[in-house]
Amino acid sequence: MKVLLAEDDAETATYVSTALTTEGYVVEHLVDGRDALAAATLARFDVIVLDRMMPGLDGLSVVRALRAAQVDTPILLLTALGQVDDRVDGLTAGADDYLTKPFAMSELSARLAALTRRPPMKAETTDIQVRDLHMDLLSRRVTRQGRQIDLLAREFNLLRYFMERPDRVQTRTMLLENVWSLTFDPQTSVVETHISRLRSKIDKPFDAPPLLHTIRGVGYVLGR
Amino acid sequence: MTGRGAKDRVRLPAGSYVRVAATLTAAFFLGAFLAGAAGYIWYEQNLDEVLWQDARDNAATLAAALQEQGVTGLWREIGVYASRPESAEAPVFFETLSGLRTGNLVLQSAPFEGPHLIAADGSLLNRQPLFGRMGVLHGFGLRTPAGWIIAARASGSAAETRALLLRVAFWSLFSAALVTAAMAVWLAQRSAARLARVDAALEAAGHGDLSARVEISGGENDDAAWIARRVNQLLQQLETSVDEMQQVSVALAHDLRRPLQSVISHLEPYAVDGATPDGFRDDLSAALSKLGDLNWTFDAILRLSRLESGVARVAHDPVDLSALARDTVELLEPVAEDRGQRLSAGEIAAVPMVPGDELMLRQALINLVENALQHGPPGTAVRVSCTFDAGRVRLSVVDNGPGIPAERRAAVQQRFVRLDQTRSRPGTGLGLTLVAAIARRHGATLELDDADPGLRASLFFRVG
Numbered sequence: 001m002k003v004l005l006a007e008d009d010a011e012t013a014t015y016v017s018t019a020l021t022t023e024g025y026v027v028e029h030l031v032d033g034r035d036a037l038a039a040a041t042l043a044r045f046d047v048i049v050l051d052r053m054m055p056g057l058d059g060l061s062v063v064r065a066l067r068a069a070q071v072d073t074p075i076l077l078l079t080a081l082g083q084v085d086d087r088v089d090g091l092t093a094g095a096d097d098y099l100t101k102p103f104a105m106s107e108l109s110a111r112l113a114a115l116t117r118r119p120p121m122k123a124e125t126t127d128i129q130v131r132d133l134h135m136d137l138l139s140r141r142v143t144r145q146g147r148q149i150d151l152l153a154r155e156f157n158l159l160r161y162f163m164e165r166p167d168r169v170q171t172r173t174m175l176l177e178n179v180w181s182l183t184f185d186p187q188t189s190v191v192e193t194h195i196s197r198l199r200s201k202i203d204k205p206f207d208a209p210p211l212l213h214t215i216r217g218v219g220y221v222l223g224r
Numbered sequence: 225m226t227g228r229g230a231k232d233r234v235r236l237p238a239g240s241y242v243r244v245a246a247t248l249t250a251a252f253f254l255g256a257f258l259a260g261a262a263g264y265i266w267y268e269q270n271l272d273e274v275l276w277q278d279a280r281d282n283a284a285t286l287a288a289a290l291q292e293q294g295v296t297g298l299w300r301e302i303g304v305y306a307s308r309p310e311s312a313e314a315p316v317f318f319e320t321l322s323g324l325r326t327g328n329l330v331l332q333s334a335p336f337e338g339p340h341l342i343a344a345d346g347s348l349l350n351r352q353p354l355f356g357r358m359g360v361l362h363g364f365g366l367r368t369p370a371g372w373i374i375a376a377r378a379s380g381s382a383a384e385t386r387a388l389l390l391r392v393a394f395w396s397l398f399s400a401a402l403v404t405a406a407m408a409v410w411l412a413q414r415s416a417a418r419l420a421r422v423d424a425a426l427e428a429a430g431h432g433d434l435s436a437r438v439e440i441s442g443g444e445n446d447d448a449a450w451i452a453r454r455v456n457q458l459l460q461q462l463e464t465s466v467d468e469m470q471q472v473s474v475a476l477a478h479d480l481r482r483p484l485q486s487v488i489s490h491l492e493p494y495a496v497d498g499a500t501p502d503g504f505r506d507d508l509s510a511a512l513s514k515l516g517d518l519n520w521t522f523d524a525i526l527r528l529s530r531l532e533s534g535v536a537r538v539a540h541d542p543v544d545l546s547a548l549a550r551d552t553v554e555l556l557e558p559v560a561e562d563r564g565q566r567l568s569a570g571e572i573a574a575v576p577m578v579p580g581d582e583l584m585l586r587q588a589l590i591n592l593v594e595n596a597l598q599h600g601p602p603g604t605a606v607r608v609s610c611t612f613d614a615g616r617v618r619l620s621v622v623d624n625g626p627g628i629p630a631e632r633r634a635a636v637q638q639r640f641v642r643l644d645q646t647r648s649r650p651g652t653g654l655g656l657t658l659v660a661a662i663a664r665r666h667g668a669t670l671e672l673d674d675a676d677p678g679l680r681a682s683l684f685f686r687v688g
Binding site for chain 1: 488489495496505508520559591
């Protein structure tokens with residue numbers, strides 16, 4: 001996978017570049033916004049990581065220009081500006097995701113993986129299967145190994161989110177944003193609690209390898 | 225709605241300018257009345273002087289005529305004089321040695337010498353009666369070798385003049401008072417209006433709009449304009465220093481984030497690497513988690529200063545607070561359960577939508593519930609409710625925990641204030657501050673009350 005990294009801060013760039021290369025990405029690193037715009041337009045990348053504040057041309061302008069030029073490569077904006085307004089601005093300009101500094105590499109990695117996944121499921125899908133776990137979207141019935149599992153509405157929504165993204169790590173922040181529409185960090189262990197409830201319903205009662213895993217320091221994944 | 229929209233206007237006491245106007249008018253009336261009264265008394269005294277003098281002069285004239293023309297001559301003169309109608313104002317009297325009287329002055333008793341007051345019926349008076357001054361005469365008697373001469377002056381026309389003067393004085397005083405009153409009302413109203421403008425600016429500033437200024441009207445030497453200018457100066461200084469403070473805290477937060485990112489970048493790879501020994505990985509994860517808390521604090525500081533300085537954009541979309549309440553309970557119920565506490569939904573009624581920023585309001589409500597959970601011991605029960613009452617939507621979180629003592633309720637809404645002075649438990653003291661700031665930007669109020677036991681934290685949103 002080819003990733004374009006446009007980041008003028010040397011330390012961050014090294015951090016990200018090294019980690020992504022280890023994961024198997026081919027990383028092209030640029031420090032000027034204009035160069036990034038040119039490169040993204042001329043070459044074909046799988047994902048672009050763009051710093052919002054760069055010399056030459058700022059990140060938002062690069063995003064707008066790329067979208068105007070019909071370049072639909074997924075873009076993740078990286079920035080020290082972490083307020084809700086900035087996030088909205090970034091997404092409105094055409095970026096697909098927004099990550100604020102300081103960030104953990106595992107977070108960036110998980111989000112890139114989400115951006116580069118295969119096309120999302122079609123709207124006509126009526127049921128999802130992950131290993132021996134089955135979810136019928138019409139009747140809202142969930143079964144594992146044929147046995148029915150009773151879930152509360154919130155547990156169902158959380159499970160559905162995971163089942164739509166099997167084998168892909170979801171970080172705490174991603175869950176907070178996508179499942180509960182929260183753009184800030186609650187003080188209490190909200191995510192952990194809901195995960196453990198879900199686990200107690202879909203994993204504990206079953207004599208089979210657990211499906212919902214915690215990747216320490218990173219997040220959660222269903223499947224692997 | 226920004227917080228600068230619907231706010232409760234403090235009304236200036238309604239009677240104040242009416243009072244000023246009334247006082248001015250009363251003062252004028254009193255002053256004019258006193259001056260008039262003094263003038264009147266002086267006039268009366270003077271009048272008396274004049275009348276006495278006149279009587280004396282007339283008597284002297286008669287005496288001279290008597291000497292020149294003898295009794296017969298005087299008798300004739302008096303006869304001619306008395307037949308003239310205008311002589312009623314200055315009647316005269318003559319009594320011969322033999323007791324024969326003539327003249328148009330009626331005298332009941334024996335003639336007298338010197339000045340004396342004579343009543344209308346001819347009797348002598350020792351002093352002016354309070355009423356019926358009209359008929360009283362100022363008489364002057366002379367005893368000559370040929371007989372008694374008495375000349376008098378009536379205060380009649382003088383009394384008429386006096387009555388006329390009084391009437392004139394009263395009406396002019398009355399109309400002057402009316403004009404004064406009208407002027408006073410107008411002036412006082414103008415003054416009140418300008419005061420109200422100052423009040424409005426101060427009110428707006430109190431609600432967070434530090435760019436509010438007083439409109440200046442009136443010239444260089446105008447008192448009210450001078451005050452307005454001073455208030456504007458003060459507001460400008462306030463705005464500038466708040467801006468500076470904001471900048472400092474924002475710069476701090478940004479500058480502290482870079483080294484934070486650096487630390488995370490260095491530690492994180494080891495925390496996720498399977499080759500790292502388990503114990504060490506746990507320690508690293510714990511350390512990274514604490515760094516996350518630190519980041520949260522910076523974020524909260526930034527969020528706060530943006531809210532308070534008005535930089536943060538607050539959306540105006542319709543928000544369903546009942547749904548928000550239900551969602552929040554659903555979100556945090558299992559968290560409470562795990563802590564041995566209970567979170568439930570109280571009365572959640574169908575309430576009108578409120579214009580606002582859903583994400584911010586969500587954060588505010590979650591903050592309030594988490595506050596209740598974190599400060600209460602195991603066994604605490606927390607209830608979230610949403611009701612509509614007297615034109616306001618009330619979103620409240622009630623708990624039966626330790627509560628906040630009344631004297632600390634205002635302080636805890638300030639930055640970094642913790643109830644527990646030792647700060648031994650987790651938390652930064654920014655949670656309630658954020659809620660208060662979000663409330664203010666929505667034109668809503670945050671109230672903390674005693675739930676007896678425990679705390680009731682309510683957000684009131686005015687609708688319509």
